[in-house]
Amino acid sequence: MTAWDSAFLASPPLLGEDDRLPPAHKLYALRTLPMGEIKAIGFDMDHTLARYRSPEIDELAFKKAARLLVRERGYSPWLLELGYDPEFAVRGLVLDGLRGNLLKLNRERQVVRACHGSQPMTRPRMDAVYSRRRLSTAAKGFRSIDTLFEIPESHLFAQLVDGLDRGLIKAENYLQLFRDVRWAIDTAHRNGEMKAEILEHRAFFIPPDPQLALALDRLKRAGKKLFLLTNSEWTFTHGVLSHLLDGQDEAHPRWTDYFDLVVVSSRKPGFFLDTPEAKPLEGHPGCFSGGHTAWLEFMLGAEGEQVLYVGDHIYGDVLRSKKNASWRTLLLVPELERELRLLEAKAPDMRELLRLETARRRTLRRSSVLLDQWKRNRVRRHVLGPRLSSDAAVALDQEAAQLAASVEALQRRAEVQNLEVDRLMHAVEMAYNPMWGPIFRDRDEQTRFADQIQQFACAYTGRVGNLYMYDPLATVYAPLPALPHERLD
Numbered sequence: 001m002t003a004w005d006s007a008f009l010a011s012p013p014l015l016g017e018d019d020r021l022p023p024a025h026k027l028y029a030l031r032t033l034p035m036g037e038i039k040a041i042g043f044d045m046d047h048t049l050a051r052y053r054s055p056e057i058d059e060l061a062f063k064k065a066a067r068l069l070v071r072e073r074g075y076s077p078w079l080l081e082l083g084y085d086p087e088f089a090v091r092g093l094v095l096d097g098l099r100g101n102l103l104k105l106n107r108e109r110q111v112v113r114a115c116h117g118s119q120p121m122t123r124p125r126m127d128a129v130y131s132r133r134r135l136s137t138a139a140k141g142f143r144s145i146d147t148l149f150e151i152p153e154s155h156l157f158a159q160l161v162d163g164l165d166r167g168l169i170k171a172e173n174y175l176q177l178f179r180d181v182r183w184a185i186d187t188a189h190r191n192g193e194m195k196a197e198i199l200e201h202r203a204f205f206i207p208p209d210p211q212l213a214l215a216l217d218r219l220k221r222a223g224k225k226l227f228l229l230t231n232s233e234w235t236f237t238h239g240v241l242s243h244l245l246d247g248q249d250e251a252h253p254r255w256t257d258y259f260d261l262v263v264v265s266s267r268k269p270g271f272f273l274d275t276p277e278a279k280p281l282e283g284h285p286g287c288f289s290g291g292h293t294a295w296l297e298f299m300l301g302a303e304g305e306q307v308l309y310v311g312d313h314i315y316g317d318v319l320r321s322k323k324n325a326s327w328r329t330l331l332l333v334p335e336l337e338r339e340l341r342l343l344e345a346k347a348p349d350m351r352e353l354l355r356l357e358t359a360r361r362r363t364l365r366r367s368s369v370l371l372d373q374w375k376r377n378r379v380r381r382h383v384l385g386p387r388l389s390s391d392a393a394v395a396l397d398q399e400a401a402q403l404a405a406s407v408e409a410l411q412r413r414a415e416v417q418n419l420e421v422d423r424l425m426h427a428v429e430m431a432y433n434p435m436w437g438p439i440f441r442d443r444d445e446q447t448r449f450a451d452q453i454q455q456f457a458c459a460y461t462g463r464v465g466n467l468y469m470y471d472p473l474a475t476v477y478a479p480l481p482a483l484p485h486e487r488l489d
Contacts, residue, residue, distance in 0.1 A: 024337040029478040032481035039302035044311035055086030062152040065184035067458035089154035092449025097178025098141035107451035117161035200238040212463025213248035222472035262287040269320040332456040360417035367410035374403040414457040
């Protein structure tokens with residue numbers, strides 16, 4: 001966090017001061033978002049209202065899952081010696097449980113980077129396995145890493161694949177490892193041990209956001225109905241949100257005072273697909289367990305695009321609420337703040353990359369034209385050869401030699417420019433993640449993760465507190481769509 005960020009969070013700018021928001025505190029609209037038309041705004045809790053300290057919480061999940069595998073599935077104690085590497089995996093990847101691979105896909109669902117276990121795969125090896133075809137990630141053995149909770153799962157699976165390949169553990173195949181890791185991660189989150197440790201040390205694992213209470217209060221005062229919709233059960237939800245919101249505002253002394261409706265144990269994405277009965281929580285008015293979309297809309301008096309839902313899960317929160325309930329969606333991308341800082345820090349390198357790539361393409365275009373002229377020269381020399389005077393033939397041959405020399409020089413220049421582009425691109429991508437690069441792009445291509453955001457999110461941002469600086473009754477405008485020929489830059 002920069003000094004500007006810290007000062008901003010501690011004391012938001014007043015009217016009359018410099019009102020420019022730093023990029024990390026902005027909402028990025030993909031579709032125009034008319035806030036005045038929205039009657040109800042809902043929030044997920046984990047990694048949305050509550051931003052857990054990372055990588056510490058990821059390491060906790062990794063170690064507890066490893067212990068479960070040793071204790072209950074008979075895995076080698078070698079697992080307990082493994083350290084957690086927070087830099088190994090990023091969100092948006094895909095696990096291939098059949099082959100023991102971790103994949104980064106572009107927007108066409110083609111593999112652009114991969115590793116087998118923890119070892120990077122070369123481009124020829126990737127092509128041999130996946131043939132640059134479009135993958136169906138819904139097929140058997142594939143799992144999308146859509147949430148931050150699944151990052152440790154990726155690393156643990158990779159370590160087990162390495163262990164199987166080296167003969168350190170026994171398993172039938174990679175798919176068994178895949179299923180056991182799935183079981184261990186889910187169990188670590190569901191058996192209560194991990195949640196108990198988080199609540200015991202909540203001041204460490206759940207850092208406060210001074211903007212959160214301000215944002216919720218401003219939305220509520222603007223007449224929005226606020227609701228909580230989380231898969232976490234009541235005890236954990238109460239422990240987390242009381243830590244974050246109790247006593248932050250005299251008008252809302254308890255965290256439940258911010259919400260018109262609280263739904264725990266919601267079973268998303270099943271909440272948007274099934275219709276189980278909602279069960280009131282005794283002693284907690286306005287709080288329920290379970291339920292379904294139609295019931296929630298009835299309780300709030302809002303439906304479809306009158307509802308905005310804020311969550312961090314691209315599938316369970318954003319895709320399903322958009323496709324099955326027609327709600328408007330705001331995706332929380334906690335990694336966005338780091339990506340924006342790196343984008344700013346690497347701006348000079350990115351400008352140099354653009355200059356080099358533009359020059360390389362111009363070189364190749366010029367080379368292509370001169371090569372075509374050389375070919376036309378040779379065709380003319382062949383066709384007209386018998387009828388040409390000796391002077392004309394010599395002139396054509398001299399022109400051909402000059403053209404060939406120019407083409408060769410331009411091709412050598414393009415090779416040098418290409419090496420410069422590759423070197424600088426590699427340095428930029430290493431700053432984001434040594435294995436995977438940035439989560440939104442791979443060289444000049446958007447990733448599958450970025451494409452999913454564009455398809456299903458109305459807007460995205462880094463934290464819920466960013467809503468405070470936006471008028472709850474105004475419109476957040478998306479950039480005007482433009483075809484390439486309409487761009488003025």
